Amino acid sequence: MIDPVPVALLALVLACALATAVLRDVLAAIIAFAAYSLGIAMIWVLLEAPDVGLTEAAVGAGVTTILFLVTITKTVRPPSEAIFESLDPKGLLVAVLIAGVLASTLGALPPVGSAETPVAQSEVTDYYLDNAYEQTEVKNAVTAVLAAYRGFDTMGEAVVVFAAGVGLLVVLGREVFA
């Protein structure tokens, strides 16, 4: 029994990714990528990951798209006579090899949604779900793990964001606090 909704969403996402790949105009590719992020955000909701879906919609479809648009207004949107990119045989070969080699592992992967996957049966998963509310008093287990159990990870993430901000100012030669 095949559920049509996930298949339709996957088809939408793959179509948007393909459109991004073949469209020659950079602005068109950016718009296709924004649609792609929206589709991916809907897939996260279907897969019971609403926190990831919210972040993807805000950051993937929102902030990233704005960053791309700002970049092409500050640089150039190359004039394009052709609508589609010409095919690159070498790139296609590498892409098909990557997808093919990965696809050969498909039979060894557990079915999606099975209760016997290593993730679902992991002790770590059970520990978080059993103890998160008692130990952190946060009902959302994702928030509990993010801010409490793996707080150092999140601090590392904040360091990365800070380093990216500093790096960006250095690269662009801006002196904000001069």
Place this chain on the structure above:
Amino acid sequence: MIDAALAAGPVELLATRSYYVGTFLLLGIGAYVMIASPNLVKKVIGMNIFQTGIFLFFIAAAYVDGAQSPVLEQAGPYVSPLPHVLILTAIVVGVSLTAVALGLIVRIYNEYGTLEADVLQEVRTDD
């Protein structure tokens, strides 16, 4: 388990693992855009597609049929929160990466006046 999956036939294999197939295709498309597109901005878009392909693998691995999202209010079962946390971190790091890459692209354009990788190579060998 592998033998059982193979015995069920390719259609069953694809239907029960469609998200993994999606992951593999997205990784292929992302790699293609990074290699084939001469435009630097499109290369960064390809990198983003490649990243989300990996995210799809993690979130699909956490999913359990009939389970709730890990908000501990109703009765379980719940999907595992850990892959969600890892991917939340990865999304934010991915955006930082994209921002720095695009900053470098703006700088490259200011210095060399082009965003095409092949033209850039010629300009640099002329210097």
